[in-house]
Amino acid sequence: MRIAVLILVFALSVHGRPLLAPMYRVDADKRIPGRYLVTLKEDSSAKICLDDVIREAGELTKDDSGNFFVAKRFQLLDMFVAEMSESALNLVRSMDAVAYVEEVSIFHLAAVSSWGLDRIDQRDLPLDDTFTPRGDGAGVNVYVVDTGIRYTHSDFNGRAKFFHDALVMT
16 A cells, blocks of 8 residues: 555656656767757647747746757758757756757767778779879869858868758748
């Protein structure tokens, strides 16, 4: 009897609390503090409107010293990037429409070892396990599909430029 009462009390206390959407964290040295990618649930019965969720999140977090700012929205992907405090983050994670939240992070590629790159620079087999491209890339156009690049980075030597953004941005 005593165990049944404890289970009932525990079930009632958990039921009254909102469940938080999963949070995916990265190493501290790679993350951008206070910036999160919020992904909405795929709901087949009723389409969740990204703008409504953002508006609701803003209302929900307005008592949190106004620390909720949408940096970028991806209408086609039903996700947005927001800057927010830890307490605002937990409020957003408690929203029914939120599937999961990820910390925004920066990754650097140190080396590429791929048979695909090896195959690009030579026609004949066997592959030589090296990537030695011919030429300097002059006249080549590369189209990057990504969440963003820094056009001013020194590696681009002023050659990178904005072309088109198919996503709706704030």
